[in-house]
Amino acid sequence: MTIRNLDALFEPKAVALIGASNRDGSVGAVLARNLFGSGFAGPVMPVNPHEMAIRSSVNFRSVADLPVVPDLAVVATPAPSVPGIITELGQRGCRAAVVISTGFAEPSARQALLDAAKPHLLRIVGPNCLGVISPGTGLNASFAHLTPRAGDLAFVSQSSSIATSVLDWADVREIGFSHVVSTGDMSDVDIGDLLDYLALDTKTRAILLYVETITDAQKFMTAARIAARAKPVVVIKAGRSVAGGRTSSHSGALAGQDAVYDAAFRRAGMLRVDSLRELFEAVGTLASGIRPKGARLAILTNGGGAGLLAADTLREAGGQLADLSPETIARLQAIVPKDGSHLNPVDLRDDAPGALYGQALEAILNDPGQDAVLVMNCPQAVTDGLDAARATVAGTQTRRTAPVLTCWLGERAARESRRLFAAKGMPTYQTPDESVRAFLQLVNYRKNQDLLMQTPPAIQPGLADDAAARAILDRAREDGRNVLTEPEAKALLAAYGIPVVRTEIARNPDEAAELAMRLGFPVALKILSADITHKSDVGGVRLELDTPDMVREAAQHMLKLLAERRPDARIDGFTVQTMISRPRAHELILGVDTDPVFGPVLLFGRGGTAVEVIADRAIGLPPLNLPLARDMIERTEVSRLMKGYRDWPAADTDAVAATLVKLSRMIADHREIAELDINPLLADEAGVIALDARVVLGSPSASPRSRFAIRPYPNELEHVAHSRSGSSFFLRPIRPEDEPGIVDMIARSDAEDVRLRFFAPMKRIGHAFAARLTQIDYRREMAFVATRDGDAHGEILGVARIVADPDEEKAEFGVMVRSDQKGRGLGWLLMETILDYARRRGLARVYGEVLAENRAMLAMAGELGFAQSRHPEDVALRRVEVDMAAYRPRR
Secondary structure: OOOOOHHHHHOOOOEEEEOOOOOOOOHHHHHHHHHHHOOOOOOEEEEOOOOOEEOOEEOEOOHHHOOOOOOEEEEOOOHHHHHHHHHHHHHHOOOEEEEOOOOOOOHHHHHHHHHHHHHHOOEEEOOOOOEEEEHHHOEEEEOOOOOOEEEEEEEEEOOHHHHHHHHHHHHHOOOEEEEEEEOOOOOOOOHHHHHHHHHHOOOOOEEEEEEOOOOOHHHHHHHHHHHHHHOOEEEEEOOOOOOOOOOOOOHHHHOOOHHHHHHHHHHOOOEEEOOHHHHHHHHHHHHOOOOOOOOEEEEEEOOHHHHHHHHHHHHHOOOEEOOOOHHHHHHHHHHOOOOOEOOOOEEOOOOOOHHHHHHHHHHHHOOOOOOEEEEEEOOOOOOOHHHHHHHHHHHHHHOOOOOEEEEEOOOOOOHHHHHHHHHOOOOEEOOHHHHHHHHHHHHHHHHHHHHOOOOOOOOOOOOOOHHHHHHHHHHHHHOOOOEOOHHHHHHHHHHOOOOEOOEEEEOOHHHHHHHHHHHOOOEEEEEEOOOOOOHHHHOOEEEEEOOHHHHHHHHHHHHHHHHHHOOOOOOOEEEEEEOOOOOOOEEEEEEEEEEOOOEEEEEEEEOOOOHHHHOOEEEEOOOOOHHHHHHHHHOOOHHHHHOOEOOEOOOOHHHHHHHHHHHHHHHHHOOOEEEEEEEEEEEEOOEEEEOOEEEEEOOOOOOOOOOOOOOOOOHHHOEEEEOOOOOEEEEEEOOHHHHHHHHHHHHOOOHHHHHHHHOOOOOOOOHHHHHHHHOOOOOOEEEEEEEEOOOOOOOOOEEEEEEEOOOOOEEEEEEEEOHHHOOOOHHHHHHHHHHHHHHHHOOOEEEEEEEOOOHHHHHHHHHOOOEEEEOOOOOOEEEEEEEOOOOOOOO
16 A cells, blocks of 8 residues: 555646647547646646647657656556557656556556556556546646636545546536546556545545445545545445355355445445435535534424425334424424424424524434434515524524524525525535435434544454364364364364253164153254255254154154255254254344455345345344344344334343454454354344354464454464563554543643653543554554563553554654653664564655653663654654664664
8 A cells, every 4th residue: 555656646847748730630639738727737738659749749659758847747648559658758767647548458458557567666557547636736637628626625436437426516506626537447556545645635625435345345445534534535436236145154145245335434434325416415514513423313393295305204114213202392382383393303483483483493403312403495475585694693602402404495585595594504405315314414424533543453362262262263174174063163162162952973774763862851853964065945943842752763864854855965963952942032144254345245045945035134244243243133133123122122232242342352362264144043132152153164274363454453463571671671563442542541640741752741532542543554553552571461551652654664663651651661662663663564664753851761662772863843843764774673
């Protein structure tokens, strides 16, 4: 991942156009028109071996003839000539190229392009792309039909046609852009690179994405999560209807499905929308800054029909009408006309004056049962909608207890009211469904932001019997099997603390009857075959067997059925298990699949034999913690049943969530697990128990971490270390759960030590700042915390962190030791640990910014080999930097 030389793409000083043309209608002519006519201040140098001039500007016959070295080149020549041109450009010192040319369908052709660029670190956008536009600098290096207005929205599109459609749509609505990029085939610069650049771009307020495919999931997720913390990222993805391939298990059907992209966008903290119109609506809504705490909406209107339309849309889209308190209803009853409605939606009737709007809005805003208020107005002859708008604005300015959205229906009559709302920064919409959709976008965006950057270990170390799990998997490998038997699969679950029903293996009907007597009746009998996934579909399951004869007869009949229905299947015997009687338990499915793009994914939903028909499920990306697991559960219909109803008690949702977390840990520990089903997992008020399980093994990846879209907690970095003073500490990577420990460490440190670390006095740190310190992406960042040896989860004594730049060449460090722990050599130990990690990561340089008065830190940096220099922008700071190639640890 790198943003190297992307400044040459967006802010070049000089541009070369290779393949410029005077021929009307040609791509070269359109490119020349856009480059010369968009207001670019630097030289635009056309290159064509057959022309004297292009658009009245001197033409150059070759790259070698260019009088100025271009930062950016736009290439629109036949594909076979492009690698040679890229080589010439690189040799001249060009740093970026937009390759418009098509004809690179063969991987070898794209590789030739990359091979030509690599020696010169020249970045390539495309090939087969529309180009790049930066209106703020007057750059239109594209063959788009227009140059958009300058603005603060960045738009990145994998489709040239979608890009031109959006430009046309936005131009009519006077929407401007900071940058527009058509990525094309993404041979080099991809969406991850662009997200990294745009996250830091001060000209960009929000990022819009049109996505068709993701090529490097881990790179994309790291960049997306960082960008989404900095500014709103709204995405639309094509291909919702494309179904995944058929596989051998329930969870296996997830592979390649659009729902996996949904889970990825949600986990990255982005907002996904369904249409281009919603893409821009969402940006305007998010820009308002309002963030409802939940999905409960109160509606205030002067038109009953409009209110009902909004309420219907809200229910259908998964929102919730707010239940107003009896006190609020009583206040509204005294205000609302008798032929109106004081219940939600609150209907003031068509002749409601502005003053009535103000009174009703005040009552609703004071109600704790709502998370936001939608104020609506239908045009009437007897009342002034602008008067109602002024009252609404006044009500929100005096009491901002909840977000307020507005919807003034109509066109001519609503125009002035909408201008007023826009001037006051209040979101306003034209129709009820548009308003409700905007509200739910805010709800979903907040949820995604709250869940952003959650990557703790699945379960605490030591709670899994890794040796037992490894033995099960190794035995299957030694036998040449890629599917575990049912008892093996259950034993694997048990090794991770997941309750399973006792299961025994019988080789024949007589042995099945004997085992049933030992287990105790009633029992369940199932066929044992690696070739049969859905046993009930072929008569391979019998339940509630009460005697040895019933078990023997059922087994014999099962063999007969399978001989007829699956003569090709290898029969390994039977499984006999105790019948579990939990009449009020819910049948659930939990599973794992390996997506071709995002790697391992997790499934939760309603289970049983009709799992595919019901299709009530949610998908999440590992690693999971309990909040993320609970969010998966909440996104299903069965979760409503699990909360209890009538005389059914609520199921133990925490036990279900913990099971998902344990599965997350299992697949992080054992990279060969490709698919896994637990179906059904019974869940009731007493907890959970797995009745059936299936595990499919795949080829283990080279790195256990590389197959995950989000890197799991690196427990292999945990270790005991000894300082020079002889003190022992336990060092481990930081976790999100460490937030209270970090807050406590800072609170127990001297104010001066805190100021020296954070460059400002702090009495305590808030949740947002503490979360940023503890919720890190392990691909780009690492932080080690120190606890007392033997107490891995005890109080935090010190912490050191390192944050790599997007180029992954250099990184910034930071270190702090709790004041009462100074003098024990912990600072040295933490610094050496973080530098050792940087060296293993292959980082070229590590640097830090230190207050000039922090002599102890400067002295330690000097002894570790850091060179010191004055900070170029702040005289109070010193910059220390070490070349990792020259760094030598003490030990």
